[in-house]
Amino acid sequence: MRLEVDIAHKAFTNAAGKRHDVLAGLNFALGHGEVGVLVGPSGCGKSTLLKILAGLDHDYEGRVSRPADARIGMVFEEPRLLPWRSVEDNVRIAAPLVDDPKLSALFAVLELDAHRSHFPGELSLGLARRVALARAFAVEPDFLILDEPLASLDDALAARLRDQIATLVDRRSVTTLLVTHDVNDAARLGDRVFLLSPGPARILAEVSIPTPRHARGGAEIAAIKADISRRIDGHRWERDAL
């Protein structure tokens, strides 16, 4: 699936009736199977953009083009699981068509096998995130949206989950948009990395990463990270905002 985004304007009106621009002149495109990573400081309107792309918000000026029947899989910043249903039910309710071998394969990659019958209340944040990932992949999405899927996990766990996401994305070659404030996510997972300005968000720079995900070694990832960080510094972001 190809995604083209051209949002001229998105504003919120606050309680006092004052308009507040969130997105202005934001445009980019992703080819089929490409992973785009949006890196930006918190509060720059990333979540608003994702809501628009997910079809939850239609109140904006501009155009988002993707097939109307595109199946969307999304991982929200909070896992958003149904606390009253088991891990497996959570996946099956969102993805009624998933068959057993596919589900097992998914659970195997995400190391969820032992937790199938657990309830979300019994899971750590890292596990709950993986369930949310399983749910998003189980619908066999044409378009995958990942909103800070690794935020507030410890480094080792985040690294492992990054590898799992890379495996799953490559297996399906699904057009993916990942939003993060962590350069590690961008360097490990992105084909193209877009640097966003603080709000109202627009794209400051674009970095293409030609090396395929599975071929990226530690040294290369470090080099990509350094490159992205340098560009961020070039735009005089406050590094603390990241």
Add this chain to the structure above:
Amino acid sequence: MLRLLSFAVFLATWWIAALFAGGDTLPSPPVVLAAIVTEARSGALLLNLGATLARVALSFTLAMTLGSAIGYLMGRVRLADRLGDPWLILLLNLPALVVIVLAYIWAGLTEAAAIAAIAVNKLPTAVVTLREGTRALDAELDEMARVFAIPPWKAFRHIILPQLAPFIAAAARSGLSLVWKIVLVAELLGRPNGVGFEIGVAFQLFDIPRLLAYSLTFAAVVLAIETVLVQPFEARLSRWRPRAA
């Protein structure tokens, strides 16, 4: 075990009080038990209890169904909330007796009037509780359902209903205790049978053993239904919640 002990204390207190007050004012437990047996043997006890329970079941179901639907609508649709709110406040503050008397005057001393009057008394509390429950629905789960294109009926069943369940249970519980009380008043005023009617008759004849016989049997039935039906139902609803340590 503790419940039995509590019951024994109740019986003992009653017995001692009966000794002091004299049998005419407060009959002792054996006298009341004898009255219960007499009423049971004649079949009147079962018949009256049955009539009362049937009225409770009907009006309770009616009020819960209608109240839940209206409450959900008022929680979801702003216009419905603004239109319904004055009515709700009126109904909430209208004394049960007024509703019952008016129903009997307008619809005659009929079964339908009694059941409708009881239901109308219970309706507003169900509406209020369900409206609160609907307002408290998790918007984030709603969004999740929309992104994953979960069909509306499925989302209602798996996402909305489980969130409303504790509110439905609370409305059922408070509603049931309200209906237990009001049904007797409605029967006393305008039905030819039922526990309320019998209590009215006993009152007119000053037949205290019979009065207590009906009251206590009725209380026992209420207690049994609470223990056997309502509490397990609530426990089942909250099965998925992690137990508090």
